[in-house]
Amino acid sequence: MAEGPTITTIAERAGVSIASVSRVLNGLPTREETVRRVLAAADELGYVPNAVARSLKSRRTLQVAFAMADIGNPVYVAMIRQIQPVLKAAGYRLVLHSTDADVAEEIDVLRSLGERYADGMIMSPLRVTDDHLKAITAARAPVVIIGSVPEGTPVDNVRADSGTGVRLALDHLYALGRRRIGFVDGPLDTVPGAARLAAYRDALHALGLPYDEDLVEIGDFYRTDGAAAAARLLRRAGDVDALMCANDLIALGAYDVLRRAGRRIPADVAVVGMDDTDLAAVAWPALTSVCLGSAERGRAAAELLLDRLRDRERPPRVVMVPPRLVTRASTEGGP
Amino acid sequence: MAEGPTITTIAERAGVSIASVSRVLNGLPTREETVRRVLAAADELGYVPNAVARSLKSRRTLQVAFAMADIGNPVYVAMIRQIQPVLKAAGYRLVLHSTDADVAEEIDVLRSLGERYADGMIMSPLRVTDDHLKAITAARAPVVIIGSVPEGTPVDNVRADSGTGVRLALDHLYALGRRRIGFVDGPLDTVPGAARLAAYRDALHALGLPYDEDLVEIGDFYRTDGAAAAARLLRRAGDVDALMCANDLIALGAYDVLRRAGRRIPADVAVVGMDDTDLAAVAWPALTSVCLGSAERGRAAAELLLDRLRDRERPPRVVMVPPRLVTRASTEGGP
DNA sequence: GAGCCTGCTGTAAACGTTTACGGGAGTGGC
DNA sequence: GCCACTCCCGTAAACGTTTACAGCAGGCTC
Incomplete structure (x- = not known):
């Protein structure tokens, strides 16, 4: 050598x-x-x-970073699958950061852009604090956020509409005759956690169903936490006939609990997940899930970033990806 | 800015x-x-x-690349989950390459190390051609291979023992009374494809069962290909009472086909997968799978690479990760 | 044949660091 | 008052590129 x-x-x-x-x-x-x-x-x-020497002179690294909470969640994998080819076609490499949804670490990652090892970053934060916003606007390279940021934040942004997504799911469950619809959410201090709970309340209201605290449980966006939360819910509200879950992992956790409790899916309890990951199709019974367009969001984010890298001055854009309900066996038939 | x-x-x-x-x-x-x-x-x-300027002077980028066939396969995600923290603790960033198992592209990625954008690379190739070996030894940065390379190749190397893995699975199926054990493999020009078929033959032989061509089908390591191959096999050998699949994705494809054909799992046909990905636990019935230690292999590879980066002269090492059969519902009870 | 293009090439500076080397200031010994 | 030694610090070179600028040779116009 x-x-x-x-x-x-x-x-x-x-x-x-x-x-x-x-x-x-x-x-x-x-x-x-x-x-x-x-x-x-x-x-x-x-x-x-030598790419390094070239970068030093040209001030471009041809690298883009992607920061997400946990690469173990198939949602992010779906995003990466789209991001990667788009970037590659444009000559960029992909640098990965798993942050465990830790705020300090996310801020750190944003700050690390100052080291100029990447020309830009795509970030999908679960929480969006003031520190995030400050770090994003202060970042020394363009950042595209997957997920919602406060209105008017000057940053390229790809959003899912999980509110409408929850609504679609609840309409569906209602149409099936379910009236005791439980909700297993992730932490309320996360953007999706808060949005989905609000959407759940609104949807109930629109359907003329009462909001019952016993039907709501908060866990985290992982399978085991989902299972624990679902177990608590089941203990409190034994008459639940449907479970809306804030993501697919939670839904799969709920599956385990329901089975152990001897509830049939969907005959006794219908279950709906969110994100429509590969897991939804693999699970048995196949899981009805709200598709929030992870793949599309990934691609859109990559394209926004490339556009931004071509022209720093263009006004920030917001891309909205509409949700879509993918019905499968977990919500078939009436109670 | x-x-x-x-x-x-x-x-x-x-x-x-x-x-x-x-x-x-x-x-x-x-x-x-x-x-x-x-x-x-x-x-x-x-x-x-400025990381770039520092790299130019110090001749170290503090980046490591990881090249795999398809980030959509949970096996690689499991590896990344272990690789990432090990590298991070040592101060390295992770650059991702998805190669679609394309030989030319893998060679390209190896050659791209000459650009010095990374200090080393972990690669998990499905095929290992002479060109690979040449490119690996000629690479301008250390490479660690996850997967088997020919004996004596001077390269750090982490292996699974899929041969023993297949053997474990077949012993298990035999013990359950299954005698018509089919095998759905991936392409024979891949290292695991070839190794697993050989192991299947050997295992049959050791068990005193005949090798029946009708019981073997070749597809690819994806779910849809696995389904197609399983369908062909089922058509040819309708009396099959167990299916050994070369990975979990294939096994899940087989699930779909078996269900559509009205075969109960495991009552009519027991199914075993390989890799023991998250999908195995999620599937229903839960899939018995041969754990080839993806997580351990990922960690071992990262550590081998770090050691190598510390000392270029140390002799290449081979780490062998033993397989382990994880039995679940897909292989419960006799026929 | 002077002047002017045109086409090509070399010199040198720059990108932002790290680091070898040498010099200046201070101290202490004689 | 000179030498030796120590401690800091600044100068400059180097890493491997890209690129502004200037120079040179040849051909053309008058």
Whole structure:
């Protein structure tokens, strides 16, 4: 693993200056003969340009960072699957950050953009604090947020409409004759947690159903927490005939609990998840889930970022991805 | 977004030379008063060191790349989940490459290490061609391979023992009284595909069962391909009473086909997957799967790479992660 | 043949760090 | 009062590129 060839090596070998080498390699107009000699030398030496040196000079790293809470959640994988090819087509590499939804760590990641290791960042935070907003606007590289930020925040932003999503789900459950619809949510200090609970109340109201505290439980957006919360709910409100869950992992946790309690899905209790991850289709019975367009949101975020990198001055945009209910076996038939 | 402060800016502000600034920021011995002034200036200016410039000088990027076939496969996610924290603790960032198991692209990724954007790479190739081996040994940065490479290849290497894994599964099925055990494999030109088929034959032989071509089908390591292959197998060998699948995705594809064909799992057909991904636990009935230690392999690979980065001269190591059968509902009870 | 393009190339500076080297100020010994 | 030594610090080079600028050779116009 000897030290690799640089344009200096090539220059010596070809008997020209490093400027000429650089010009040839970048396709700038050069005399035929020089081009030939340089390319030959480069080829013989197996030259590969040094990305770091190039970045230093050009002030672009051709890297984009993606920060999410937990790569174990298939939602983020779905996003990455779309983000990656879009970035790659534009010549960018993807740097990954898993933050565990830790606020301090997210702020840290944003601040780390000051090190200039990436030209921009896509971030999908669960919580959006004032510190986030400050860090985002102070960031030394463009940031695109997947998730809602306060109205008027000057930042490119891709949103799902989980409110409407919850509404779709509850309408569906209501149409099936379910009237005791429980709700298992994630933490209320997260953006989706708060939005989904509000949407749940609104949807009940619109349907003329009472809001019953016993039907609501708060856990976290993981399977085990979902299971624990569902268990508490079931203990308090044994007559529940449907469970709306704030994401698919929670729904799968609920599955476990319902089964252990001897409740049939969907005959006794219908279940709806959110995010429509791969898990929903794999689960049995297959899980009805509100598709919040993770894939589309990923792609949109990548495109927003690329546009932004091309033009820093353009006004920030908000892309809204509409929800869609994907009905499966977990909500078939009446009670 | 004005141009950020550099050590030159700090130097002017503090009235010292850039050398002193650098020394202070790197904790080299310096006079108390100078330290104070520099730190104050750096603080006021909100200085963040430029990672690119530092990399150019130090010849280290503090980045590690991870290349895998498809981030949609939970196996790789399980690996990343372990790789990420290990690298992070050592101060490295993770750069992601999804190669679609395309040989040319994998070679390309290896070659791209010549650009020096990463200090090393972890790669999990499905196929290992001569070109791979050449590219790996010629790579301009250390590479750790997850998966088997030919004996004696001078490269750090983490292996699963899928042969023993298949053997465990078949012993288990045999013990349950299954005698017509089908095998749904991935492409035979992949390392795991070939190894698993060989192991299947050996295991049958050891159990005194005949090898029946009708019981073997080749698809690809995705769910839809697995389903198609399982359907073909079912058509040819309707009396199959167990299906060994070369990974979990294939097994889930087989689930769909079996259900559509009205076969009960496991009563009519027992099913075993491989990799023991999250999907196995989510599926219904829960899927018995051979755990090949993806998480452990990820961690081991990250540690091998870090060790290698610390000492280029150490002899290459091979880490073997033993398989383990995780039995679940898909293989309960006799036929 | 002077002057002027045109086409190509080399020199050198710059990007933001780290670091080898040498110099200046201060101290102590003689 | 000179030398030796120590402690800090500044100058400058280096990492591998890109690029502004200037210079040179040759051909053209008058």
